[in-house]
Amino acid sequence: MIPPIQPLPGTPAPGATGGTIATGSVGGDFGQRVASALDHLQGVQNGASALEAQAAAGQGSISNAMIAASEASLDTQVTVALANKAIAAFTDVMNLQV
Template structure:
């Protein structure tokens, strides 16, 4: 499937921010957005995907959805995104736990 085919499904690939002449905002570091902002943006995108999937599920259940494959694709995308988010959260918790076990000095 081509990139344009993926974009037609509603998937928007990550595009790295470009350098600007203006000073960075408080939520940005010297080379781009802060980690916290990226996490919040990712969670907001996941929530939007989940809302879209829920709306398509309702349309499918009421018979208003013309093509059932739209729902199945959205559900699969949301499932993969959720699994990735949970895996990242688990790794972050694991790293935090390991850091807390370290002896200082």
């Protein structure tokens, strides 16, 4: 299961007027969140691989292995789609005429 994305600290609530964003802490926090999401993805993939190995050895449930493999596949697809969007956004910003 993909965990929900939490709001960044220092970001005003939707609909709030005014307020400032603490820019110093947001950048480091974003990097930590990306690293945490990639660690989570790696854990899901490792768990799916372990369940597949157990099912192949006759010690685990095939249905659990299939569910874990589907979850790992979906998590990977979402991660790749987000990375592609981030790269496209970066490319768009770099191509802006100043």
